[in-house]
Amino acid sequence: MTALQNPESIRHFQSLCDACQALATRHHGPSDLRLYADGYLHALRRSSILDPLAQRRLEEVVERWILDPSSFIGADGDPRTLYQSGYEQSGYEMGRN
Template sequence: MLQDSQAIRYYQHLTDAMVDYWHRGYGFNELRLYLNGYLAGLRSAGVLEPYQVNRLEEESERFLRDRSNFEEVETQTEVDFY
């Protein structure tokens, strides 16, 4: 579980972007490449401690493996009949 507020923000940005790219038609291979590049950028920038990046990687991998995160959610609207 992520506990650092900055790591949580990076996680939220990363997962939101992966879902957005999925809805734009990118596949899981492309999402994995995006994830790897994002993590490599964080590592090279040194904005998080290495153990935080490793934890972020674990949580992001778990998110990516759970395909329910990428399913469309159908919303039901109320219709008034008179």
């Protein structure tokens, strides 16, 4: 993994990680997390807060991190249940009522 060396990049990475973990615990799926991360990175790019090299490194790290299923765990510690809604977990999914 490309190491982040810019303190501002590290702060943004941590902020993005925290936000994505919060979304994941509210049963948002991988596509929602990707969309959120893309929007965050786009806004950061448009604001020019980071220099271009730091921005590119941050985007590379986020890309690898968000695609790694081990980055997120479910509320019960099981990554397989992370993206299931409470509705599905209660047994009321289609065909199981």
